Amino acid sequence: MTYAVTPDGTRIAYQIQGRGTPLVLLAGQANDHHWWDAVRADFHPARSTVTLDYRGTGDSDKPDALYSTELFAQDVIAVLDELGIDRADVYGTSMGGRVAQHIAARHPRRVGALVLGCTSPGGTHSVERGNDVRRALAQPQPEAARQALLELMYTPRWIASHPGPHHTLGDPRMPAHARRRHLVASNQHDAWDLLPGISAPTLVVHGSDDLLNPAANAPLIADRIPDARLHLIPNGRHAYFEEFRAHASPLVLDFLTTAHKP
Known part of the structure; x- marks a missing residue:
């Protein structure tokens, strides 16, 4: 394991996997x-990929302390420093998109191109999920809540033909305190005032039928970041x-390639 x-x-x-410009x-x-x-x-045909386990997840440390999307962004910078990567493209989805907003806004020299997927600006300007979605996710029976999350992630047709395991439903090894810390970090994210300062070429991508993080957030972000492109799936x-x-x-690979053309 590398840290x-x-x-x-x-x-x-x-x-880290693959070869080429880091993503x-x-x-x-x-x-x-x-x-x-x-x-x-x-x-991997065109990029090397760098991933990490957020603090609180996977093989990373799990301190019971304040987490924030800005802190997660600092953790990403620490990984890039460890790898000797001065500049990378960044593709963040969901809360990862919120972390990516901080990286691009606060460390502009480290980001070549930016892709923000199924995410939101946070704060009072974001479009929140509906109360019906909140109730479904808060069901007391863990299996029922998990099924609700699965159906927010994927269409019924896809679920029927892909029985799993599904790696987008949360890290099963996370301790309870880390789950709470992640929830607070995501809920307290607010990058609205930072978005106009993002200078990296930016693509905003969202599923048109996303209810977990409503698709109405995508145009909010795209309109806020100078010259950002918007694409709904x-x-x-x-x-x-x-x-x-x-x-x-x-779509993402084509955007990244185009973004680096002179």
Whole structure:
């Protein structure tokens, strides 16, 4: 196992695969690097991929202390420093997109191109999920809540033909305190005032049928970041990048290639 050590002494486990221009892949809330298992190889013909286990997940340390999306962004920078990577493309989905907003806004020289998937700006300007979604996820029976999350991630047709395991439903090894810390970090995210300062070429991607993080957030972000492009994946839910990988992965690769052309 390979680790980067952050300024506060936390060990962050990271993984690197492939060759070429580095692409950092950032997972959703309470998930580790396995979030990307199904699609990671899609990027390897043109990119190396860098993933990490957020603090609180996977093989990283799990301190019971304040977490934030800005702190997660600092952890990503620590990984890039450990690898000697001065500049990388960044693709963040869900909470990973929130972390990516901080990286691009606060460390502009480290980001070549930016992809923000199924995410939101946070704060009072974001479009929150409906109360029916909240109730479904808060069911007292764990299996019922898990099934509700699965149906928010994928369409019924895809679920019927893909029995799992599903690596987007949370890291099963997380201790309870880390899950709570991740939830607070994601809920307290607010990058609205930072978005206009993002200078990296940016693509905003979202599933058109995403109810977990409503698709209405996508145009909010795209309108806020200078010259950002917006693309909605028809029929996509929250895990559009996996279910609709034949659409999403080439879209992202094409954008990254175009973004680096003079």
